[in-house]
Amino acid sequence: MGTVTNFFLCSFVVVMAQGEVKLQPDRPFLKVLHNGRAELECCYNATKLLDFTWYIRVQAENITLDPTIVNISELVTARTKKTKDGHCSILTFSSVQLNDTGLYLCWLNNSNINLFTYGTYLHVYKPLEKTLNLSENTKNKILTAEGILLFLCVLLPAATLICQSKKLSELEKKKVKREEENIYQGLNLDDCCETYEQIERALAHGPYQDVCNIKEEEEEIQLEKP
Structure with missing residues (x-):
C-alpha cells in the first residue's frame, strides 16, 4: 500500500514540476555483463541547477520495494556535467555485481522542485559456464563416434531380419520336400x-x-x- 501511495505522490509531484523542469528521456534498459563497466545517465532542462540523488528500486519475491539511496563507493561513483540543453548526472559502476540489478532513478530537488526521473533498468547477467570444457577435436571425435553408433543401430537390425528371412525360406523348402516324400507313404x-x-x-x-x-x-x- 505504501508503494502505491508513493507512486501516486511522485506522479503528482512530477506533473506539478513539469512547468519549471523538462526531463530528458532516460535510457529505459541497460544490460551489462557481470564485473563489467556501466554508466547510467539522467538529464533535465531548467534554468536553475538542481541537486541529484540516485535511488534504486528493486523487486524481491514478486514485491517491488520502495526506492533506496544508492551507496556511493570506490566501485560506484556519481558526477554531474553541464550540456548545451541542460544538466546531467552520471552514475558509473566500475565493476557491476549481480545485486546491482534494479531500476535506477534520479531524485531532483531544490527549494521548489522535488521529482524523480523516469529511470533506467540495469540488468546484470552472468554467462552460463560450460559443464564440460571440451576442445573442438574432442567434440569432432564424439560426433564421429555417435555417427558410427547410429549406423550400427540401423545396420544390425536389417542384417538380423535378412538372416531370419533366409532361415524361414530354407525351413519352407524342407517342409515342402518332406511333404512330397510323405505322399507315397502308406x-x-x-x-x-x-x-x-x-x-x-x-x-x-x-x-x-x-x-x-x-x-x-x-x-x-x-x-x-x-
Missing part, C-alpha cells in the same frame, strides 16, 4: 502294380470289343469286356 505296392497293369492293358487293346469279328476270333482271342 500305399500298398501290390495294389499299385495291379492298377498299373490294368491301365497298360487297356491302353494296348482298347476299351471295347470288335463286334464284327467276334465270331471269328472268339476261339483264338479272348476279348475283354468293357
Whole structure:
C-alpha cells in the first residue's frame, strides 16, 4: 500500500514540476555483463541547477520495494556535467555485481522542485559456464563416434531380419520336400502294380470289343469286356 501511495505522490509531484523542469528521456534498459563497466545517465532542462540523488528500486519475491539511496563507493561513483540543453548526472559502476540489478532513478530537488526521473533498468547477467570444457577435436571425435553408433543401430537390425528371412525360406523348402516324400507313404505296392497293369492293358487293346469279328476270333482271342 505504501508503494502505491508513493507512486501516486511522485506522479503528482512530477506533473506539478513539469512547468519549471523538462526531463530528458532516460535510457529505459541497460544490460551489462557481470564485473563489467556501466554508466547510467539522467538529464533535465531548467534554468536553475538542481541537486541529484540516485535511488534504486528493486523487486524481491514478486514485491517491488520502495526506492533506496544508492551507496556511493570506490566501485560506484556519481558526477554531474553541464550540456548545451541542460544538466546531467552520471552514475558509473566500475565493476557491476549481480545485486546491482534494479531500476535506477534520479531524485531532483531544490527549494521548489522535488521529482524523480523516469529511470533506467540495469540488468546484470552472468554467462552460463560450460559443464564440460571440451576442445573442438574432442567434440569432432564424439560426433564421429555417435555417427558410427547410429549406423550400427540401423545396420544390425536389417542384417538380423535378412538372416531370419533366409532361415524361414530354407525351413519352407524342407517342409515342402518332406511333404512330397510323405505322399507315397502308406500305399500298398501290390495294389499299385495291379492298377498299373490294368491301365497298360487297356491302353494296348482298347476299351471295347470288335463286334464284327467276334465270331471269328472268339476261339483264338479272348476279348475283354468293357
